[in-house]
Amino acid sequence: HAANSADAPLVLICENNQIVEQFVRELSYFARAFDNLPIFGLPDWETLPYDNFSPHQDITSERLSTLYHLPKLKKGILVISMPSLMHKLPPQNYVTANSLDLVVGQQLDINQVKEDLVAAGYQSVNSVLDHGEFAIRGSILDIYPMGTPLPYRVDLFDNEIETLRTFDPETQRSISKVEEIKLLPAKEYPLDEVGIKTFRSNFHELFDVDPRQCPIYQDVSEGLASPGLEYYLTLFFESLDTIFEFLPSNSIIIKFGDLHEAGNHFWLDVKNRYSDKIIDRFNPILKPNEVF
Numbered sequence: 123h124a125a126n127s128a129d130a131p132l133v134l135i136c137e138n139n140q141i142v143e144q145f146v147r148e149l150s151y152f153a154r155a156f157d158n159l160p161i162f163g164l165p166d167w168e169t170l171p172y173d174n175f176s177p178h179q180d181i182t183s184e185r186l187s188t189l190y191h192l193p194k195l196k197k198g199i200l201v202i203s204m205p206s207l208m209h210k211l212p213p214q215n216y217v218t219a220n221s222l223d224l225v226v227g228q229q230l231d232i233n234q235v236k237e238d239l240v241a242a243g244y245q246s247v248n249s250v251l252d253h254g255e256f257a258i259r260g261s262i263l264d265i266y267p268m269g270t271p272l273p274y275r276v277d278l279f280d281n282e283i284e285t286l287r288t289f290d291p292e293t294q295r296s297i298s299k300v301e302e303i304k305l306l307p308a309k310e311y312p313l314d315e316v317g318i319k320t321f322r323s324n325f326h327e328l329f330d331v332d333p334r335q336c337p338i339y340q341d342v343s344e345g346l347a348s349p350g351l352e353y354y355l356t357l358f359f360e361s362l363d364t365i366f367e368f369l370p371s372n373s374i375i376i377k378f379g380d381l382h383e384a385g386n387h388f389w390l391d392v393k394n395r396y397s398d399k400i401i402d403r404f405n406p407i408l409k410p411n412e413v414f
Contacts, residue, residue: 125156125159126156126197128374130197131192131195131200133369133374133375133376134378135378135381137204137379137380137384138166139166139168139206142163142166142206143163146161146201149161153199159198160191160195160198161198163184164184164185164202164203165184165185165206167209169350170395171395172395173353173395173399174350176349176352177352179268182253182310186310187269187306189211189217190218190221190269190306192365192368193214193218195370196370200373202365204381206365208388208389209414210355210362210363211310211365212355212362213362214363214367216359217306217307220242220312221305221306221307223302223305224274225283226284226286226302227283228283229282230278231281232261232281239308241315241345242307242314243311243313244308245308249264249291250273251291252266253266253268261279262275262276262278263278264289266291267303267304267305267306268307270304272289274286275287275288286299286301286302286303288300309352310352311352311358312358320360321342321354321358322343324358325357328357338350392414
């Protein structure tokens with residue numbers, strides 16, 4: 123009732139990701155009574171700080187979808203954990219500027235689209251099964267955009283989009299026609315020419331190490347999404363944002379649980395793993411608070 127009657131979004135901050143998931147499920151159920159009031163979650167990556175593992179693509183998909191919708195949110199609820207709130211995020215304009223609309227009747231150069239998708243972090247595969255994948259077969263483009271429940275099949279006639287359809291990734295059968303789709307970036311960092319150049323420049327400035335002996339540096343130089351690259355987010359941008367740069371300024375904050383303890387526990391974990399994983403490896407000038 124409060125979220126429906128308020129003239130601003132509500133932000134519910136919880137202790138951990140399990141509580142976030144519980145609230146999102148419950149609030150989504152009750153939101154049906156209020157014309158499907160939008161409920162968003164910003165899930166944790168569910169990886170340990172500075173680990174050599176990346177979050178599951180479905181998690182990244184939900185995060186990017188949430189970040190895309192928040193700046194325009196007039197009414198609704200964002201549920202977020204304290205650790206997720208403490209993570210710094212890509213600049214707001216990165217998400218919007220790297221989004222692409224595909225509309226029936228639009229002219230499309232399939233070769234250019236392939237280059238753009240790879241630069242946006244999408245992976246070329248034989249058959250699309252997961253978020254962040256695409257496949258090209260002649261005049262057909264299959265793509266599973268971030269932030270969508272189903273993948274799409276784009277049929278081209280010459281260089282014009284003839285039809286857009288959702289399809290089942292298990293059976294590969296088409297489901298229903300749509301008129302347009304929104305393509306969000308596949309990663310929270312850019313692997314285009316500018317992103318790679320910025321990463322390399324910042325890496326040289328912040329790390330006292332021979333980059334030829336650093337697999338992460340070599341992977342990024344080749345345009346590859348190295349596992350755990352999310353924890354080097356700050357190297358891809360001049361500055362990072364927090365969740366508050368994405369939220370409307372009149373958002374209403376609601377706190378649930380012992381957030382102080384949850385924040386302290388997460389920050390201690392960050393500092394300990396920073397010492398174990400980063401200082402011993404790179405001897406960096408970069409400090410943990412510049413990433414979180």
